[in-house]
Amino acid sequence: RYAEKQIPSQPHWAFCYIMLHKVSRSFSLVIKQLPVELRDAICIFYLVLRALDTVEDDTSVATEVKVPILMSFHRHVYDREWHFSCGTKDYKVLMDQFHHVSTAFLELGKHYKEAIEDITMRMGAGMAKFIYKEVETIDDYDEYCHHVAGLVGLGLSKLFHASGKEDVASDSLCNSMGLFLQKTNIIRDYLEDINEVPKCRMFWPRQIWSKYVDKLEDLKYERNSVKAVQCLNEMVTNALSHAEDCLTFLSTLRDPAIFRFCAIPQVMAIGTLAKCYNNIEVFRGVVKMRRVIKMLGFFFLGLTAQVIDRTRNMADVYGAFFDFSCILKSKVEYKDLHVAKTL
Numbered sequence: 001r002y003a004e005k006q007i008p009s010q011p012h013w014a015f016c017y018i019m020l021h022k023v024s025r026s027f028s029l030v031i032k033q034l035p036v037e038l039r040d041a042i043c044i045f046y047l048v049l050r051a052l053d054t055v056e057d058d059t060s061v062a063t064e065v066k067v068p069i070l071m072s073f074h075r076h077v078y079d080r081e082w083h084f085s086c087g088t089k090d091y092k093v094l095m096d097q098f099h100h101v102s103t104a105f106l107e108l109g110k111h112y113k114e115a116i117e118d119i120t121m122r123m124g125a126g127m128a129k130f131i132y133k134e135v136e137t138i139d140d141y142d143e144y145c146h147h148v149a150g151l152v153g154l155g156l157s158k159l160f161h162a163s164g165k166e167d168v169a170s171d172s173l174c175n176s177m178g179l180f181l182q183k184t185n186i187i188r189d190y191l192e193d194i195n196e197v198p199k200c201r202m203f204w205p206r207q208i209w210s211k212y213v214d215k216l217e218d219l220k221y222e223r224n225s226v227k228a229v230q231c232l233n234e235m236v237t238n239a240l241s242h243a244e245d246c247l248t249f250l251s252t253l254r255d256p257a258i259f260r261f262c263a264i265p266q267v268m269a270i271g272t273l274a275k276c277y278n279n280i281e282v283f284r285g286v287v288k289m290r291r292v293i294k295m296l297g298f299f300f301l302g303l304t305a306q307v308i309d310r311t312r313n314m315a316d317v318y319g320a321f322f323d324f325s326c327i328l329k330s331k332v333e334y335k336d337l338h339v340a341k342t343l
């Protein structure tokens, strides 16, 4: 019954929705409830960018091979024959079977195809630039996050407008929506990125971490725990600077499904920041908001499920931002170096 109701009958669309569910459960959930035309476009937008990111992330692909692929990815999506094998697990399946994604892409309306192509081109070029360049300054950090996430915000807003359901939003607010999510991801993924083989990935800006340690990887060693948490708190404080723009952006949306699609990831982001703040576990393993929690043999709704269940309108979002801010505030110690700014 589930299969009949949820999985499209054409094999390329079936592949896309099954893949989306596998690579991102939370996005899959909010994308599925969008109005139908927009849903297909955003599903493909997600998978195209996820494939591009799989190329960016695969540190076993040589730079001379990787950079031309990143730069021309926006043209490959028009070619049903094209594929490039890389990544692991579900991501490898996505790359190997990419023809399903390009076939579905070609069925989208012209405006959707052009918006996806434009963002893919700009993101690919931005990723290529940062294959050579390290994230030194906070401006570099904002620039990298603009390429890999701010642009997604700009593109999504164009798609919402193209569907006739929303007004155009300012580029700056759309960018902040992406930066808030991406900075949260970069903070939470510290250990995963630094331990990447054969080559580590570093996105924390030197301008911040160099105040605490000589090398970014030093943050993971137990002897540097105090410095590590101080540095983490400065990174969280930097990310929080985008929260107000995100609330402003969300307050302008009209369509309830689009609203939930945009709001749920933002609420999860501030929840994740609250969880990460002052938390040494960021340097020891993955800190995640959990979907279900099993205790004494009972299942409870974890924070993730609660957020998905309870984010319907702006009042819910203000409430959630307030609650998570209170949790974060309760963890701020007077001795922290950036107390005033964080508060």
Ligand code: PS7
Binding pocket: 027, 042, 045, 046, 047, 049, 050, 053, 057, 148, 149, 150, 152, 153, 154, 156, 157, 174, 177, 178, 181, 182, 185, 186, 189, 261, 262, 265
């Ligand atoms: C709603 C105005 C088309 C929905 C959603 C795939 C997630 C993967 O995951 O560290 O650790 O491997 O490599 C603004 C999403 C920004 C982007 C960026 C919200 C496409 C998405 C490809 C704007 C998502 C932020 C790389 C690049 O980091 O990740 C509104 C849709 C949004 C994809 C994300 C991720 C970047 C990323 P991971 P990485």
Ligand code: MN
Binding pocket: 053, 054, 057
């Ligand atoms: Mn990635």
Ligand code: MN
Binding pocket: 053, 056, 057
């Ligand atoms: Mn990446």
Ligand code: MN
Binding pocket: 185, 186, 189
């Ligand atoms: Mn990451």
Ligand code: MN
Binding pocket: 189, 192
């Ligand atoms: Mn990750």
Ligand code: MN
Binding pocket: 057, 189, 192, 193
């Ligand atoms: Mn990663």
